[in-house]
Amino acid sequence: MNAVEIEEAVSALAESPFDPAEFPFQFLEAFGNKPATIKRLRDGHSNSxxxxxxxxxxxxxxAAAAEGDVAATLARLKSSPATTKAKAQFILATDGDMFEAEDIESGETVACTFAEFPEHFGFFLPLAGISTVKQVRDSAFDIRATSRLNRLYVELLKDNPEWSKADRRPDMNHFMARLIFCFFAEDTDIFNGTGLFTATVDQMSEKDASNTHEVIAEIFRAMNTPINDRQTAGIRSWANVFPYVNGGLFSGSLEVPRFSRIARSYLLHIGSLKWTQINPDIFGSMIQAVADDEERGALGMHYTSRPNILKILDPLFLDSLREQLEEAGDSGRKLLNLRNRMARIRVFDPACGSGNFLVIAYKEMREIEAEINRRRGEEGRASDIPLTNFRGIELRDFPAEVARLALIIAEFQCDTLYRGQKLALAEFLPLNAQNWITCGNALRIDWLSICPPTGTSVKLVGDDLFHTPLDQAQIDFENEGGETYICGNPPYLGSTWQNKEQKSDLEQIFGHRTSGWKSLDYVAGWFMKAADYGLHTPAVAAFVSTNSICQGQQVPVLWPLIFDTGHEIAFAHTSFKWANLASHNAGVIVVVVAIARNVAKERPLFGFDDVGQSVVQSTKNINAYLIPGNNVIVTKSPKPITQVSEMEFGNKASDGGNLLLDSDELSRLELSDEQKEKFICRIFGAAEFIQGKSEYCIWINEGNAEEALAIEPIAKRVEGVRRMRLESSKDATRAKAAKPYLFDEVKQTGDEDSIFIPSVSSENRPYLPVGILGKRTIAKAPNFALYRADLWNMAIIASRIHLVWVAAVCGKLKTDFRYSNTLGWNTFPVPTLTEKNKDDLTRCAEDILLAREAHFPATIADLYDPENMPANLREAHERNDEVLERIYIGRRFKNDTERLEKLFELYTKMTAGSGAAKKKAGARA
Incomplete structure (x- = not known):
């Protein structure tokens, strides 16, 4: 469940008759507990x-309390030994009249009437696995409003199916934007009278809703008609009390969808909510989902927390403003210089969605400006920061409208806070007709037309705030000497998930620059556009991105192009989870990367230490892998650049399922023990090695092929291979039909040990899975193996330092490590090893294998579960890391960042000159 669904369930529970016996189970069910979980609690099996x-x-x-006994019941819950033993985070007591709860970890409490407890549902979101920040708890209104608006939207489309068609959907979305404004305006005295809009609809429309659409249309018409023109326009007296709003919000078609009795009821209920609590930081992204069919099923997943957004905005420019404010002290001249600087700052989000970044940037700047005015004795002064300096591009029309509306609401709230409601109201209406959010494809639009170079002026005057052409912003703009900061959270979309139009967008940007553009994530287009923009005017651009653009094969494709424009990485934040309001926090792993042409000598690199605490490192350069150091790009190497053994793919069958066997298929062959010993081998892919699954293969070589083919069940399967290969469209595969008893690609005889490495493995394990396959055991492609290699190679692969290298340069499949021999192993920098070094590492590998063996038959998945890793195995790995890292620097590394810094330093030295150091592989004869 997501946050909106939970709110709906909690509200329904509060509106139902209170049943003391059932309430605890109903409450847990509202927070997403499955029927089986509820059943175990109800039966007492898991209820202690x-x-x-x-x-x-x-x-x-x-617990349900006796009438009037809520506080005492809560006290008993808190002092209960069972509460402590079960490590319960929350306690809750209610008698159906009063409601009290406490978060034992934080000490925060809730005390309210039973009917009001849904207003505090955000307090309990951790019960659903949703990690919350205080802002979410304080913004429960936005989630409740979204839930109600979603119900209304769905009901209106049900009664007005023609409005759901593509040509009418913009009208429907525009209608919803008008409603949102009305609800906000009637609760903030923008309309003369609290609840004016809702009360007028309630009083003037019939209870059967037959004329509700007409009443609303007349109110909208009034708000689109100047006061002096209303008599001529024939505005009804009951609608004439509404102010003139205009600004494009109520221009154009005033048609309103027809309402059913249910829709009318929803509308009135929405109007009864406390819209003064609206938070434009979060509200825009919630409302955005209401109007999008694909996104409505994921309501609440678009919330972007203010702390996360500030990870971009603070180092981008807000920290600089705050530092200048601190330096200014009470100097009137310095404070004035800062205020003048802020008035010329443009914030541009070319993937603005519903405006989260722009709203937060605006509110933070207004807070700084208010402090300047306070220190200068000018409190209540009109703001010098124009909304039109907060630019955006958004592909879809409704989020673009919501972004403008969110900024308008943010401006009014800031004016109310810093200037007083009287002045805020006096200057709010009518809305300005200037427009600064463009609806269109950001990867196709010329950004210079939206945000012209500083030092020039553009005068493209429009008259409609809420209807924008595709290629220009309609504003009066002069920004002589100002600053431009580009930011946002563009769509990520790996190459596999891009549609034809999106691939075409990337081709248009990259096609003439590189042949490797097809491998790029969609977000790469925003980075390249930002770099191109920066060639024409000074700007700093910082985007949230999937960490894949700073890993693996995308790095050598994208980053040389960006560096070639003269841009460097100005600051960055290493991988963290970009959380949302979905259950169990289905956030994506992201990075923040900022690029600019004029970069400070010291560049901040934000990240986390080994225990998860936030740290910031000042460095002279940040490379494309988000590591302090030179702008080195790791490229594939066909051979190892150091003395390690060569790593190859496993054996590829290309057999149509005939040479590979599960246990049942092997049994049905009815082979003798002697035949099995000669012609059957265990074969290992990732699942077999990590999870202990069993798979077998028919393994025949040239010397015993005649004997094997004399066995009828084997011969039948080999014939199946021959037919499959002959039918292939590939010449090479058809050629292999001449010897169908052999694997397509044979890398080993089957009579030797090998070191096996899965091609894909979970990122959750503290070490990469690696191990020894014995004789008569085959490694399966696309996994990797070292054949006839010394055991010390395994110690290197099993080390922490190798894992962090692979994580950086190989990239990932979703969030799993994706191993590569040419990119991860052949490029791995290893210092020259002495014979003693090799002996020490060999003993480390043996100790790891012995520690695993002590826990037989536990699988690799069992042994390397980070929460349950056996102590002796962890100690064996720690000794291995100690030995190897002392070879590198004479001590243990402090953290992964230091490991990578050393590795990139060595890689640069080892590949200087010819592109790869030519060193003899350490293979055994």
């Missing part, structure tokens, strides 16, 4: 409450 309530381990201890 000692006060007659319901106790869910690690979550909550709750």
């Amino acid at each position: 409450s000692d006060v007659g309530g319901v106790l869910q381990r690690n979550n909550i201890h709750l």
Whole structure:
């Protein structure tokens, strides 16, 4: 469940008759607990409450109280030994009249009437696995409003199916934007009278809703008609009380969809909410989902937390403003210089969605400006920061409208906060007709037409705030000597998930620059456009991106192009989870990367230490892998650049399923033990090696082929291979039909040990899975193996330092490590090893294998579960890391960043000159 669905369920529970016996289970069900979980609690199998309530381990201890006994019941829950033993985070007591709860970890409490408890549902979101920040808890209104608006939207489309068609959907979305404005305006005295819009609809429309659309249309018509023109226009007296709004919000068609009784009821209920609590930081992204069919099923997943957005905006320019404010002290001249600087700052989000970044940037700047005015004795002064300096491009029309509306609301709220409501109201209406959010494809639009170079002026005057052409912003603009900061969270989309239009967007940007553009994530287009923009005017651009653009094969494709424009990485934030409001935090792993042509000597690199604490490192350069150091690009190498053994693919069958066998298929062959010993081998792919699954193969060589083919069940399967290969469209595969008893690609005899490495493995393990395959055991492609290699090679692969190299340069499949021999192993910098070094590493590898063996039959997946890794195995790996890292620097590395810094330093030295150091491989004869 997502946050909006939870809110709906909680609200429904509060509106239902209170049942003391059922309430605890109903409450847990509202937060996404599955029927089986509820059943175990109800049956008592997993309920260990000692006060007659319901106790869910690690979550909550709750109980229905006797009438008037809520506080005492909550105290009993808190002092309960079972609460402590089960590590419950929350306690909750209610008698159906009053409601009290406490977060034991934080000490925060809730006390309200039972009917009001849905207003606090954000307090309990951790019960659903949703990691929250305080802002989300304080913004429960936005989620509740979104939930109600979603119900209304769906109901209106049901009654007005023609409005759901592509040509009418913009009208429907525009109608919703008008409603949102009306709800906000009637609760903030923008309309003369609290609740004016909702009350007028309630009083003037019939209870059966037959004329509701006409009443709303007349109110909209009034707000689109100047006061002096209303008599001529024939505005009805009951609508004439509404102010003139205009600004494009109420221009154009005033048609309103027809309402059913249910839709009318939804509208009135929405109007009864406390819209003064609207938070444009979060509200825009929630409302955006209401109007999008694909996104409505994921309501609440678009929330972008303010702390995450500030990871971009603070180092981009806000920290600089705050530092200048601090330096200015009470100097009137310095404060004035800062205020003048801020008035010329443009913030441009070319993937603005519903305006989260722009709204937060605006509000943060207004806070700084208010402090300047306070220090200068000019409190209540009109703001010098124009909304038109907060530019955006958004592909879809409704989010673009919501972005403008969110900024308008943010401006009014800031004016109310810093200047007083009287002045804010006096200057708010009518809305300005200037427009600064463009609806269109950001990868096709010339950004210079949206944000012209500083030092020039553009005068393209428009008259409609809410209807924008595709290729220009309609504003009066002069920004002589100003600063431009580009930011945002563009769509990521790996190459596999891009549609034809999106691939065409990337081809248009990259096709003439590189042949490797097809491998790029969609977000790469924004980075390249920003770099091109920066060639024409000074700017700093910082985007949230999937970390894949700073890993693996995308790095040598994208980053040389950006560096060639003269841009460098100005600051960055290493991988972190970009959370949303979905259950169990289905956030994506992202990085923040900023690029500019004029970069400071010291560049901040934000990240985390080994225990997860935030750290910032000042460095002279940040490379494309987000590591301090030179702008080195790691490229594939056909051979190892150091003395390690050569790593190859496993054996490829190309057999049509005939040479590979599961246990049942092997049994059905009815081979004798002697035949199995000669012609059957265990074969290992990633699943077999990591999870302990069993797979076999028919393994025949030239010397025993005649004997094998004399065995009828084997001969039948070999014939199946021959037919499959002959039918292939590939010449090379058809050629292999001449010897169908052999694997397509044979890398080993089957009579030797090998070191096996899965091609894909989970990022959650502290070490890469690697191990020894014995005789008569085959490595399967596309996994990797070292054949006839010394055991010390395994110690290197099993090390922490190798894992962090692979994570950086090989990239990932979704979030899993994707190993590569040419990119991860052949390029791995290893210092020259002495014979003693090799002996020490060999013993380390043996100790790791012995530690695993002590826990037989535990699988690799069992042994390397980070929460349950056996102590002796962890100690063996720690010794291995100690030995190897001392070879590098004479001590253990402090953290992964230091490991990567050293590796990139060595890689640069080893590949200087010819592109790859030519060193003899350490293969055994």
